[in-house]
Amino acid sequence: MDKQQKLGLLLSSRLFKKRTDVEVVLNRTTLSWREIQRSQKQDLDIGNSLDAAVSQVVPVSEIVSVQKTEEQHSETSSAHSRALEHNQLFLYAFTVSYVLRASKHQWRCTDVVFLCPDLTVCEQWIRAISDQLSILANRPKSLLVYINPFGGKRQGKWIYDQKVAPLFSKACISTDVIVTEQPNHARNHLETKANLDKYDGVVCVGGDGIFSEIVHGLVTRTQDENKVDLNDSEAQLMPSALRIGIIPAGSTDCICFSTVGTNDPVTSALHIIVGDSQPMDVCSVHHNSSFLRFFVSLLGYGFYGDVLTDSESKRWLGPTRYDLAGVKTFLNHNYYEGTISFLPAEDNMSNPRDKLQCRSGCCVCQQRSSSKARDMMEEKKKSVKDRREGWTVLSGKFIAINTACISCACPRSPKGLSPSAHLADGTMDLILVRECSRIDFLRHLLRHTNKDDQFDHQFVEVHRVKKFHFQPCRTEVSSLEDLSEIPRRAPSDQHAQPHRGVTATPPTAAGPATARSCPIMQFKSVSSAS
Ligand SMILES: Nc1ncnc2c1ncn2[C@@H]1O[C@H](COP(=O)(O)OP(=O)(O)OP(=O)(O)O)[C@@H](O)[C@H]1O
Numbered sequence: 322m323d324k325q326q327k328l329g330l331l332l333s334s335r336l337f338k339k340r341t342d343v344e345v346v347l348n349r350t351t352l353s354w355r356e357i358q359r360s361q362k363q364d365l366d367i368g369n370s371l372d373a374a375v376s377q378v379v380p381v382s383e384i385v386s387v388q389k390t391e392e393q394h395s396e397t398s399s400a401h402s403r404a405l406e407h408n409q410l411f412l413y414a415f416t417v418s419y420v421l422r423a424s425k426h427q428w429r430c431t432d433v434v435f436l437c438p439d440l441t442v443c444e445q446w447i448r449a450i451s452d453q454l455s456i457l458a459n460r461p462k463s464l465l466v467y468i469n470p471f472g473g474k475r476q477g478k479w480i481y482d483q484k485v486a487p488l489f490s491k492a493c494i495s496t497d498v499i500v501t502e503q504p505n506h507a508r509n510h511l512e513t514k515a516n517l518d519k520y521d522g523v524v525c526v527g528g529d530g531i532f533s534e535i536v537h538g539l540v541t542r543t544q545d546e547n548k549v550d551l552n553d554s555e556a557q558l559m560p561s562a563l564r565i566g567i568i569p570a571g572s573t574d575c576i577c578f579s580t581v582g583t584n585d586p587v588t589s590a591l592h593i594i595v596g597d598s599q600p601m602d603v604c605s606v607h608h609n610s611s612f613l614r615f616f617v618s619l620l621g622y623g624f625y626g627d628v629l630t631d632s633e634s635k636r637w638l639g640p641t642r643y644d645l646a647g648v649k650t651f652l653n654h655n656y657y658e659g660t661i662s663f664l665p666a667e668d669n670m671s672n673p674r675d676k677l678q679c680r681s682g683c684c685v686c687q688q689r690s691s692s693k694a695r696d697m698m699e700e701k702k703k704s705v706k707d708r709r710e711g712w713t714v715l716s717g718k719f720i721a722i723n724t725a726c727i728s729c730a731c732p733r734s735p736k737g738l739s740p741s742a743h744l745a746d747g748t749m750d751l752i753l754v755r756e757c758s759r760i761d762f763l764r765h766l767l768r769h770t771n772k773d774d775q776f777d778h779q780f781v782e783v784h785r786v787k788k789f790h791f792q793p794c795r796t797e798v799s800s801l802e803d804l805s806e807i808p809r810r811a812p813s814d815q816h817a818q819p820h821r822g823v824t825a826t827p828p829t830a831a832g833p834a835t836a837r838s839c840p841i842m843q844f845k846s847v848s849s850a851s
Contacts, residue, residue: 459596511538528571
Protein backbone atom coordinates (compact mmCIF):
# COMPACT_ATOMS: atom_id res chain seq x y z
CA MET A 322 0.00 0.00 0.00
CA ASP A 323 1.59 3.30 -1.04
CA LYS A 324 1.56 6.53 0.94
CA GLN A 325 -1.49 7.99 -0.84
CA GLN A 326 -3.55 4.86 -0.32
CA LYS A 327 -2.71 5.01 3.34
CA LEU A 328 -4.03 8.55 3.43
CA GLY A 329 -7.30 7.39 1.86
CA LEU A 330 -6.79 8.73 -1.67
CA LEU A 331 -10.14 9.15 -3.43
CA LEU A 332 -9.31 10.99 -6.62
CA SER A 333 -6.32 12.54 -8.29
CA SER A 334 -6.25 14.42 -11.63
CA ARG A 335 -4.22 16.85 -13.58
CA LEU A 336 -6.47 19.88 -14.01
CA PHE A 337 -6.02 23.52 -14.86
CA LYS A 338 -6.31 26.49 -12.54
CA LYS A 339 -5.92 30.04 -13.78
CA ARG A 340 -2.83 29.86 -15.94
CA THR A 341 -1.27 26.79 -14.53
CA ASP A 342 -1.46 23.04 -14.62
CA VAL A 343 -2.24 21.66 -11.21
CA GLU A 344 -2.29 18.25 -9.69
CA VAL A 345 -5.47 18.02 -7.62
CA VAL A 346 -5.81 15.34 -4.98
CA LEU A 347 -8.82 14.45 -2.87
CA ASN A 348 -8.52 12.14 0.09
CA ARG A 349 -10.87 11.52 2.99
CA THR A 350 -9.74 14.53 4.99
CA THR A 351 -8.24 17.04 2.56
CA LEU A 352 -8.46 18.54 -0.88
CA SER A 353 -5.09 19.71 -2.12
CA TRP A 354 -3.56 21.07 -5.29
CA ARG A 355 -0.15 22.07 -6.44
CA GLU A 356 1.28 23.66 -9.55
CA ILE A 357 2.92 20.95 -11.53
CA GLN A 358 5.52 22.91 -13.47
CA ARG A 359 6.69 25.06 -10.61
CA SER A 360 6.88 22.13 -8.31
CA GLN A 361 8.88 20.12 -10.82
CA LYS A 362 11.25 23.02 -11.31
CA GLN A 363 11.75 23.24 -7.61
CA ASP A 364 12.23 19.51 -7.46
CA LEU A 365 15.10 19.96 -9.88
CA ASP A 366 16.56 23.05 -8.29
CA ILE A 367 16.17 22.55 -4.60
CA GLY A 368 14.57 19.23 -4.02
CA ASN A 369 11.20 17.91 -2.88
CA SER A 370 11.17 19.76 0.38
CA LEU A 371 9.69 22.85 -1.25
CA ASP A 372 6.61 21.08 -2.61
CA ALA A 373 4.63 22.17 0.38
CA ALA A 374 5.40 25.80 -0.37
CA VAL A 375 3.49 25.67 -3.65
CA SER A 376 0.69 23.35 -2.64
CA GLN A 377 -2.57 24.33 -0.98
CA VAL A 378 -4.41 22.07 1.39
CA VAL A 379 -8.03 22.55 2.46
CA PRO A 380 -9.61 20.28 5.07
CA VAL A 381 -12.73 18.64 3.64
CA SER A 382 -14.51 19.74 6.80
CA GLU A 383 -13.94 23.37 5.75
CA ILE A 384 -15.31 23.06 2.22
CA VAL A 385 -18.54 25.00 2.00
CA SER A 386 -19.72 23.69 -1.37
CA VAL A 387 -18.74 22.34 -4.76
CA GLN A 388 -20.61 23.35 -7.89
CA LYS A 389 -20.36 23.06 -11.63
CA THR A 390 -19.18 26.39 -12.98
CA GLU A 391 -21.90 27.17 -15.48
CA GLU A 392 -20.97 30.63 -16.70
CA GLN A 393 -17.89 31.53 -18.62
CA HIS A 394 -15.29 32.09 -15.95
CA SER A 395 -13.30 35.30 -16.26
CA GLU A 396 -10.13 33.31 -16.58
CA THR A 397 -11.57 31.01 -19.19
CA SER A 398 -10.30 32.84 -22.24
CA SER A 399 -6.75 33.17 -20.96
CA ALA A 400 -6.97 29.68 -19.55
CA HIS A 401 -8.27 28.50 -22.87
CA SER A 402 -5.39 29.97 -24.85
CA ARG A 403 -2.95 28.69 -22.28
CA ALA A 404 -4.58 25.30 -22.53
CA LEU A 405 -4.24 25.38 -26.29
CA GLU A 406 -0.55 25.88 -25.83
CA HIS A 407 -0.60 22.63 -23.96
CA ASN A 408 -2.59 21.02 -26.73
CA GLN A 409 -5.44 20.48 -24.33
CA LEU A 410 -8.95 21.87 -24.16
CA PHE A 411 -10.35 22.61 -20.72
CA LEU A 412 -13.97 23.42 -21.40
CA TYR A 413 -15.57 22.25 -18.19
CA ALA A 414 -15.07 23.69 -14.76
CA PHE A 415 -16.13 23.28 -11.15
CA THR A 416 -15.86 25.70 -8.25
CA VAL A 417 -14.94 24.73 -4.72
CA SER A 418 -15.90 27.27 -2.02
CA TYR A 419 -14.00 26.90 1.23
CA VAL A 420 -13.13 28.63 4.48
CA LEU A 421 -10.16 30.95 4.44
CA ARG A 422 -8.82 31.93 7.84
CA ALA A 423 -8.18 35.66 7.86
CA SER A 424 -6.71 37.65 10.73
CA LYS A 425 -8.19 38.14 14.21
CA HIS A 426 -10.30 34.96 14.23
CA GLN A 427 -12.18 36.06 11.14
CA TRP A 428 -13.21 33.56 8.48
CA ARG A 429 -13.99 34.27 4.86
CA CYS A 430 -15.47 32.15 2.08
CA THR A 431 -13.23 31.95 -0.96
CA ASP A 432 -13.50 30.12 -4.30
CA VAL A 433 -11.11 28.10 -6.39
CA VAL A 434 -12.07 27.14 -9.96
CA PHE A 435 -10.65 24.03 -11.59
CA LEU A 436 -10.91 23.54 -15.35
CA CYS A 437 -11.30 19.96 -16.54
CA PRO A 438 -10.43 18.32 -19.86
CA ASP A 439 -13.87 16.69 -20.22
CA LEU A 440 -17.32 16.56 -18.69
CA THR A 441 -16.80 13.13 -17.18
CA VAL A 442 -13.81 14.27 -15.16
CA CYS A 443 -15.65 17.41 -14.08
CA GLU A 444 -18.66 15.44 -12.87
CA GLN A 445 -16.47 12.85 -11.23
CA TRP A 446 -14.85 15.57 -9.15
CA ILE A 447 -18.11 17.22 -8.19
CA ARG A 448 -19.57 13.86 -7.16
CA ALA A 449 -16.48 12.84 -5.17
CA ILE A 450 -16.35 16.09 -3.19
CA SER A 451 -20.14 16.17 -2.67
CA ASP A 452 -20.03 12.59 -1.35
CA GLN A 453 -17.42 13.57 1.20
CA LEU A 454 -19.43 16.60 2.29
CA SER A 455 -22.57 14.53 2.67
CA ILE A 456 -20.98 12.26 5.24
CA LEU A 457 -20.03 15.13 7.55
CA ALA A 458 -22.62 14.40 10.22
CA ASN A 459 -22.24 17.66 12.17
CA ARG A 460 -23.38 19.90 9.35
CA PRO A 461 -26.87 21.34 9.63
CA LYS A 462 -29.24 20.84 6.71
CA SER A 463 -32.25 22.69 8.03
CA LEU A 464 -32.30 25.71 10.33
CA LEU A 465 -34.91 27.83 12.07
CA VAL A 466 -33.77 31.46 11.98
CA TYR A 467 -35.06 34.29 14.18
CA ILE A 468 -34.10 37.82 13.21
CA ASN A 469 -34.45 40.65 15.72
CA PRO A 470 -34.90 43.70 13.47
CA PHE A 471 -34.44 46.06 16.44
CA GLY A 472 -31.16 44.75 17.86
CA GLY A 473 -28.03 46.93 17.81
CA LYS A 474 -28.11 49.39 14.93
CA ARG A 475 -31.25 47.75 13.48
CA GLN A 476 -29.24 46.05 10.78
CA GLY A 477 -30.23 42.46 11.61
CA LYS A 478 -32.41 41.85 8.57
CA TRP A 479 -29.95 43.47 6.19
CA ILE A 480 -27.02 41.53 7.67
CA TYR A 481 -28.90 38.26 7.31
CA ASP A 482 -30.15 38.92 3.77
CA GLN A 483 -26.88 40.27 2.41
CA LYS A 484 -24.18 38.36 4.25
CA VAL A 485 -25.62 35.16 5.66
CA ALA A 486 -28.49 33.90 3.49
CA PRO A 487 -26.30 33.64 0.35
CA LEU A 488 -23.80 31.48 2.26
CA PHE A 489 -26.52 29.22 3.69
CA SER A 490 -27.94 28.84 0.21
CA LYS A 491 -24.51 28.06 -1.24
CA ALA A 492 -24.10 25.36 1.42
CA CYS A 493 -27.57 23.95 0.52
CA ILE A 494 -28.97 24.67 3.99
CA SER A 495 -32.73 25.15 3.98
CA THR A 496 -34.10 27.80 6.34
CA ASP A 497 -37.36 28.97 7.83
CA VAL A 498 -36.94 32.63 8.75
CA ILE A 499 -39.02 34.48 11.34
CA VAL A 500 -38.55 38.22 11.79
CA THR A 501 -39.63 38.91 15.36
CA GLU A 502 -42.46 41.37 15.89
CA GLN A 503 -42.09 42.09 19.59
CA PRO A 504 -39.99 41.13 22.61
CA ASN A 505 -40.38 37.44 23.58
CA HIS A 506 -41.78 36.53 20.16
CA ALA A 507 -38.93 34.06 19.58
CA ARG A 508 -39.06 32.70 23.12
CA ASN A 509 -42.81 32.06 23.05
CA HIS A 510 -42.69 30.55 19.59
CA LEU A 511 -39.93 28.14 20.63
CA GLU A 512 -41.65 27.23 23.89
CA THR A 513 -45.01 26.44 22.40
CA LYS A 514 -45.45 26.46 18.64
CA ALA A 515 -42.26 25.64 16.76
CA ASN A 516 -42.08 22.18 15.20
CA LEU A 517 -38.51 21.51 16.28
CA ASP A 518 -38.31 18.02 14.78
CA LYS A 519 -37.79 19.62 11.39
CA TYR A 520 -34.58 21.39 12.30
CA ASP A 521 -30.94 20.68 13.06
CA GLY A 522 -30.50 23.96 14.87
CA VAL A 523 -31.85 27.38 15.73
CA VAL A 524 -30.08 30.55 14.65
CA CYS A 525 -30.64 34.00 16.09
CA VAL A 526 -29.66 37.19 14.34
CA GLY A 527 -29.23 39.91 16.93
CA GLY A 528 -27.47 40.47 20.24
CA ASP A 529 -27.24 38.81 23.62
CA GLY A 530 -30.90 39.59 24.36
CA ILE A 531 -32.35 37.61 21.49
CA PHE A 532 -29.88 34.81 22.25
CA SER A 533 -31.19 34.79 25.79
CA GLU A 534 -34.72 34.44 24.42
CA ILE A 535 -33.67 31.43 22.37
CA VAL A 536 -31.94 29.84 25.36
CA HIS A 537 -35.01 30.35 27.53
CA GLY A 538 -37.33 29.03 24.83
CA LEU A 539 -35.31 25.92 24.06
CA VAL A 540 -34.24 25.04 27.58
CA THR A 541 -37.73 25.58 29.00
CA ARG A 542 -39.34 23.49 26.29
CA THR A 543 -36.83 20.70 26.82
CA GLN A 544 -37.51 20.68 30.58
CA ASP A 545 -41.29 20.68 29.97
CA GLU A 546 -40.99 17.73 27.62
CA ASN A 547 -38.86 15.88 30.15
CA LYS A 548 -41.05 16.84 33.11
CA VAL A 549 -38.22 18.64 34.90
CA ASP A 550 -39.52 21.13 37.46
CA LEU A 551 -37.69 24.42 36.86
CA ASN A 552 -38.69 25.65 40.30
CA ASP A 553 -36.66 22.88 41.89
CA SER A 554 -33.21 24.42 42.15
CA GLU A 555 -31.66 20.97 42.70
CA ALA A 556 -33.24 19.38 39.62
CA GLN A 557 -30.81 18.33 36.91
CA LEU A 558 -31.64 20.16 33.70
CA MET A 559 -31.87 18.15 30.49
CA PRO A 560 -29.88 19.48 27.55
CA SER A 561 -31.59 20.51 24.37
CA ALA A 562 -31.05 18.36 21.30
CA LEU A 563 -30.81 21.43 19.10
CA ARG A 564 -27.79 23.64 18.73
CA ILE A 565 -28.03 27.43 18.74
CA GLY A 566 -26.09 29.60 16.34
CA ILE A 567 -25.61 33.34 16.68
CA ILE A 568 -25.22 35.82 13.89
CA PRO A 569 -24.01 38.94 15.71
CA ALA A 570 -26.20 41.97 15.02
CA GLY A 571 -26.62 43.45 18.50
CA SER A 572 -24.96 46.15 20.57
CA THR A 573 -22.50 44.08 22.64
CA ASP A 574 -22.61 40.58 21.19
CA CYS A 575 -20.66 39.37 24.18
CA ILE A 576 -21.52 35.70 23.78
CA CYS A 577 -20.45 35.61 20.17
CA PHE A 578 -17.21 37.47 20.92
CA SER A 579 -16.40 35.31 23.94
CA THR A 580 -16.88 32.06 22.06
CA VAL A 581 -15.61 32.85 18.56
CA GLY A 582 -13.20 35.70 19.32
CA THR A 583 -14.81 38.14 16.90
CA ASN A 584 -18.17 39.69 16.11
CA ASP A 585 -18.40 39.06 12.43
CA PRO A 586 -21.57 37.75 10.76
CA VAL A 587 -19.72 35.98 7.93
CA THR A 588 -17.42 34.19 10.37
CA SER A 589 -20.40 33.07 12.42
CA ALA A 590 -22.28 31.88 9.35
CA LEU A 591 -19.27 29.82 8.27
CA HIS A 592 -18.90 28.25 11.73
CA ILE A 593 -22.56 27.28 11.52
CA ILE A 594 -22.20 25.86 8.00
CA VAL A 595 -19.23 23.64 8.85
CA GLY A 596 -21.08 22.41 11.94
CA ASP A 597 -18.72 23.74 14.59
CA SER A 598 -20.09 23.48 18.07
CA GLN A 599 -19.02 24.63 21.50
CA PRO A 600 -20.66 23.49 24.72
CA MET A 601 -21.56 26.22 27.22
CA ASP A 602 -22.85 26.17 30.75
CA VAL A 603 -26.31 27.54 31.41
CA CYS A 604 -26.95 28.91 34.89
CA SER A 605 -30.32 29.22 36.55
CA VAL A 606 -31.45 31.79 39.10
CA HIS A 607 -34.00 31.08 41.81
CA HIS A 608 -35.68 33.20 44.41
CA ASN A 609 -36.93 31.09 47.31
CA SER A 610 -38.63 28.22 45.51
CA SER A 611 -39.33 30.01 42.27
CA PHE A 612 -37.32 29.88 39.10
CA LEU A 613 -36.45 33.38 37.88
CA ARG A 614 -34.37 32.93 34.75
CA PHE A 615 -31.35 31.47 33.02
CA PHE A 616 -28.15 33.27 32.17
CA VAL A 617 -25.14 32.26 30.11
CA SER A 618 -22.81 35.24 30.33
CA LEU A 619 -23.05 37.80 33.12
CA LEU A 620 -25.31 38.07 36.11
CA GLY A 621 -24.84 41.58 37.45
CA TYR A 622 -26.17 42.83 40.75
CA GLY A 623 -25.40 46.34 41.90
CA PHE A 624 -23.40 48.42 39.42
CA TYR A 625 -23.91 46.29 36.30
CA GLY A 626 -27.50 45.53 37.18
CA ASP A 627 -28.16 49.25 37.47
CA VAL A 628 -26.36 50.02 34.20
CA LEU A 629 -28.43 47.43 32.35
CA THR A 630 -31.70 48.55 33.90
CA ASP A 631 -31.01 52.19 33.07
CA SER A 632 -29.78 51.41 29.56
CA GLU A 633 -33.01 49.58 28.73
CA SER A 634 -34.93 52.83 29.17
CA LYS A 635 -32.57 54.44 26.63
CA ARG A 636 -32.79 51.72 23.98
CA TRP A 637 -33.67 54.33 21.34
CA LEU A 638 -30.05 55.56 21.62
CA GLY A 639 -28.70 52.29 20.22
CA PRO A 640 -25.35 50.98 21.51
CA THR A 641 -24.48 54.42 22.98
CA ARG A 642 -27.07 53.79 25.69
CA TYR A 643 -24.54 51.66 27.58
CA ASP A 644 -22.03 54.56 27.79
CA LEU A 645 -24.63 56.99 29.06
CA ALA A 646 -26.10 54.58 31.60
CA GLY A 647 -22.57 53.64 32.70
CA VAL A 648 -21.56 57.24 33.41
CA LYS A 649 -24.80 57.94 35.25
CA THR A 650 -24.55 54.82 37.41
CA PHE A 651 -20.90 55.51 38.12
CA LEU A 652 -21.71 59.01 39.33
CA ASN A 653 -24.48 57.65 41.58
CA HIS A 654 -21.91 55.39 43.24
CA ASN A 655 -24.42 53.18 45.02
CA TYR A 656 -23.48 50.25 47.17
CA TYR A 657 -25.42 47.23 48.32
CA GLU A 658 -25.11 45.56 51.67
CA GLY A 659 -25.79 41.91 52.20
CA THR A 660 -24.52 38.41 52.79
CA ILE A 661 -23.14 36.20 50.08
CA SER A 662 -22.75 32.46 50.52
CA PHE A 663 -21.05 30.37 47.89
CA LEU A 664 -19.98 26.81 47.29
CA PRO A 665 -16.43 26.92 45.90
CA ALA A 666 -15.54 24.76 42.90
CA GLU A 667 -13.71 21.87 44.52
CA ASP A 668 -10.92 20.89 42.18
CA ASN A 669 -7.75 22.82 41.56
CA MET A 670 -7.66 22.36 37.79
CA SER A 671 -8.24 26.02 37.24
CA ASN A 672 -8.76 29.27 39.07
CA PRO A 673 -10.06 32.67 38.04
CA ARG A 674 -6.61 34.25 38.14
CA ASP A 675 -4.72 31.79 36.02
CA LYS A 676 -3.67 32.91 32.58
CA LEU A 677 -5.69 30.32 30.69
CA GLN A 678 -8.09 31.51 28.06
CA CYS A 679 -10.86 29.02 27.42
CA ARG A 680 -11.25 28.19 23.76
CA SER A 681 -12.76 25.42 21.69
CA GLY A 682 -11.16 22.14 22.78
CA CYS A 683 -10.17 23.51 26.21
CA CYS A 684 -8.74 20.66 28.31
CA VAL A 685 -10.42 21.84 31.53
CA CYS A 686 -13.87 21.80 29.93
CA GLN A 687 -13.15 18.50 28.19
CA GLN A 688 -12.08 16.86 31.41
CA ARG A 689 -15.20 18.20 33.09
CA SER A 690 -17.34 16.92 30.28
CA SER A 691 -15.83 13.42 30.39
CA SER A 692 -16.52 13.16 34.10
CA LYS A 693 -20.00 14.62 33.67
CA ALA A 694 -22.09 11.47 34.17
CA ARG A 695 -20.24 10.59 37.34
CA ASP A 696 -20.44 14.16 38.58
CA MET A 697 -24.19 14.30 37.98
CA MET A 698 -24.72 11.32 40.26
CA GLU A 699 -22.38 12.72 42.87
CA GLU A 700 -23.93 16.13 42.73
CA LYS A 701 -27.35 14.67 43.36
CA LYS A 702 -26.09 12.83 46.43
CA LYS A 703 -24.23 15.89 47.59
CA SER A 704 -27.01 18.40 47.25
CA VAL A 705 -28.45 17.70 50.67
CA LYS A 706 -25.00 17.70 52.22
CA ASP A 707 -24.13 20.94 50.38
CA ARG A 708 -26.81 22.78 52.21
CA ARG A 709 -24.99 22.12 55.44
CA GLU A 710 -21.30 22.20 54.70
CA GLY A 711 -18.64 23.55 52.38
CA TRP A 712 -20.21 26.97 51.97
CA THR A 713 -18.23 30.15 52.45
CA VAL A 714 -20.11 33.12 53.86
CA LEU A 715 -19.12 36.78 53.36
CA SER A 716 -20.91 39.92 54.46
CA GLY A 717 -20.34 43.56 53.69
CA LYS A 718 -21.09 46.49 51.45
CA PHE A 719 -20.61 45.87 47.76
CA ILE A 720 -20.62 48.16 44.74
CA ALA A 721 -20.91 45.25 42.35
CA ILE A 722 -21.68 41.57 42.69
CA ASN A 723 -21.02 39.95 39.35
CA THR A 724 -21.14 36.37 38.23
CA ALA A 725 -19.50 35.46 34.95
CA CYS A 726 -20.21 32.09 33.30
CA ILE A 727 -17.87 32.94 30.44
CA SER A 728 -15.15 35.54 30.03
CA CYS A 729 -17.78 38.10 28.88
CA ALA A 730 -15.29 39.49 26.39
CA CYS A 731 -16.59 41.99 23.87
CA PRO A 732 -15.01 44.70 21.72
CA ARG A 733 -15.15 47.18 24.65
CA SER A 734 -13.50 44.68 26.98
CA PRO A 735 -11.44 42.36 24.79
CA LYS A 736 -10.37 40.11 27.68
CA GLY A 737 -13.69 40.26 29.44
CA LEU A 738 -14.80 40.65 33.03
CA SER A 739 -13.31 37.30 33.95
CA PRO A 740 -10.65 36.52 31.35
CA SER A 741 -10.04 32.90 32.35
CA ALA A 742 -13.65 31.84 32.96
CA HIS A 743 -14.47 28.56 31.26
CA LEU A 744 -17.24 28.03 28.74
CA ALA A 745 -18.39 24.61 29.88
CA ASP A 746 -16.77 23.51 33.13
CA GLY A 747 -19.89 23.80 35.30
CA THR A 748 -18.55 26.73 37.34
CA MET A 749 -19.10 30.48 37.59
CA ASP A 750 -16.69 33.23 38.60
CA LEU A 751 -18.13 35.31 41.43
CA ILE A 752 -16.56 38.79 41.35
CA LEU A 753 -17.16 41.00 44.38
CA VAL A 754 -16.27 44.68 44.33
CA ARG A 755 -16.45 45.95 47.88
CA GLU A 756 -17.16 49.47 49.01
CA CYS A 757 -14.37 51.74 47.76
CA SER A 758 -13.84 55.30 46.60
CA ARG A 759 -15.04 56.45 43.21
CA ILE A 760 -11.51 56.81 41.96
CA ASP A 761 -10.63 53.26 43.02
CA PHE A 762 -13.74 51.93 41.36
CA LEU A 763 -12.83 53.82 38.20
CA ARG A 764 -9.37 52.22 38.29
CA HIS A 765 -11.04 48.84 38.52
CA LEU A 766 -13.41 49.61 35.63
CA LEU A 767 -10.55 50.80 33.43
CA ARG A 768 -8.88 47.44 33.85
CA HIS A 769 -11.76 45.85 31.97
CA THR A 770 -10.38 47.58 28.91
CA ASN A 771 -6.66 46.90 29.27
CA LYS A 772 -4.35 44.00 30.01
CA ASP A 773 -3.80 44.66 33.71
CA ASP A 774 -5.07 42.14 36.24
CA GLN A 775 -8.50 43.50 37.12
CA PHE A 776 -8.68 41.44 40.29
CA ASP A 777 -5.46 42.94 41.67
CA HIS A 778 -7.12 45.46 43.96
CA GLN A 779 -7.70 45.11 47.68
CA PHE A 780 -11.39 45.82 47.31
CA VAL A 781 -11.92 43.20 44.59
CA GLU A 782 -12.14 39.48 45.15
CA VAL A 783 -12.94 36.62 42.82
CA HIS A 784 -14.04 33.06 43.55
CA ARG A 785 -14.71 30.16 41.22
CA VAL A 786 -17.99 28.73 42.50
CA LYS A 787 -20.59 26.08 41.78
CA LYS A 788 -23.49 27.83 43.49
CA PHE A 789 -24.00 31.06 45.30
CA HIS A 790 -26.67 32.76 47.32
CA PHE A 791 -27.19 36.44 48.05
CA GLN A 792 -29.19 37.75 50.98
CA PRO A 793 -29.42 41.54 50.90
CA CYS A 794 -29.99 43.77 53.90
CA ARG A 795 -33.42 45.19 53.42
CA THR A 796 -32.54 48.84 53.96
CA GLU A 797 -29.18 49.12 52.49
CA VAL A 798 -28.90 50.56 49.01
CA SER A 799 -27.41 53.99 49.38
CA SER A 800 -25.10 56.35 47.69
CA LEU A 801 -21.70 56.22 49.31
CA GLU A 802 -22.02 59.95 49.65
CA ASP A 803 -25.58 59.93 50.85
CA LEU A 804 -26.27 56.98 53.08
CA SER A 805 -29.78 58.18 53.79
CA GLU A 806 -30.91 57.69 50.20
CA ILE A 807 -33.62 55.10 49.77
CA PRO A 808 -32.61 52.16 47.62
CA ARG A 809 -33.94 52.43 44.10
CA ARG A 810 -33.90 48.73 43.74
CA ALA A 811 -34.75 46.57 46.69
CA PRO A 812 -32.85 43.40 46.18
CA SER A 813 -34.20 40.13 47.36
CA ASP A 814 -32.85 36.86 48.51
CA GLN A 815 -31.59 35.06 45.43
CA HIS A 816 -29.34 32.22 44.51
CA ALA A 817 -27.69 31.00 41.34
CA GLN A 818 -25.93 27.93 40.07
CA PRO A 819 -24.48 26.69 36.79
CA HIS A 820 -25.66 23.59 34.93
CA ARG A 821 -22.93 21.86 33.13
CA GLY A 822 -23.65 20.94 29.53
CA VAL A 823 -25.94 18.03 29.89
CA THR A 824 -26.08 16.52 26.45
CA ALA A 825 -23.35 15.50 24.18
CA THR A 826 -23.52 18.99 22.90
CA PRO A 827 -22.52 22.54 23.53
CA PRO A 828 -22.95 25.19 26.10
CA THR A 829 -25.54 26.10 28.56
CA ALA A 830 -25.70 28.69 31.25
CA ALA A 831 -27.85 29.42 34.23
CA GLY A 832 -28.84 32.58 36.08
CA PRO A 833 -28.88 34.66 39.24
CA ALA A 834 -30.05 34.29 42.79
CA THR A 835 -29.23 30.67 43.33
CA ALA A 836 -27.46 29.75 40.15
CA ARG A 837 -26.77 26.39 38.60
CA SER A 838 -26.00 25.33 35.04
CA CYS A 839 -27.15 22.92 32.38
CA PRO A 840 -25.97 22.54 28.83
CA ILE A 841 -27.50 23.65 25.61
CA MET A 842 -26.23 23.00 22.13
CA GLN A 843 -24.70 25.69 20.09
CA PHE A 844 -22.92 26.29 16.91
CA LYS A 845 -19.55 27.64 17.67
CA SER A 846 -20.52 31.18 16.93
CA VAL A 847 -22.70 31.24 19.93
CA SER A 848 -23.42 34.00 22.34
CA SER A 849 -25.30 33.97 25.60
CA ALA A 850 -27.88 35.58 27.73
CA SER A 851 -27.23 38.41 30.05
N1 LIG B 1 -39.39 42.87 17.07
C1 LIG B 1 -38.91 43.31 18.23
N2 LIG B 1 -39.21 44.55 18.68
C2 LIG B 1 -38.70 45.02 19.82
N3 LIG B 1 -37.89 44.32 20.63
C3 LIG B 1 -37.54 43.07 20.25
C4 LIG B 1 -38.05 42.52 19.03
N4 LIG B 1 -37.52 41.27 18.91
C5 LIG B 1 -36.76 41.06 20.01
N5 LIG B 1 -36.77 42.13 20.81
C6 LIG B 1 -36.06 42.32 22.09
O1 LIG B 1 -34.95 43.19 21.86
C7 LIG B 1 -34.05 43.02 22.93
C8 LIG B 1 -32.64 43.36 22.53
O2 LIG B 1 -32.25 42.60 21.48
P1 LIG B 1 -30.75 42.20 21.13
O3 LIG B 1 -30.08 41.59 22.27
O4 LIG B 1 -30.88 41.39 19.88
O5 LIG B 1 -30.02 43.58 20.78
P2 LIG B 1 -29.13 44.54 21.68
O6 LIG B 1 -29.74 44.68 23.03
O7 LIG B 1 -28.92 45.77 20.89
O8 LIG B 1 -27.75 43.77 21.75
P3 LIG B 1 -26.92 43.27 23.05
O9 LIG B 1 -27.88 42.45 23.86
O10 LIG B 1 -25.82 42.45 22.46
O11 LIG B 1 -26.42 44.49 23.77
C9 LIG B 1 -34.19 41.59 23.37
O12 LIG B 1 -34.39 41.56 24.75
C10 LIG B 1 -35.42 41.08 22.64
O13 LIG B 1 -36.31 40.46 23.53
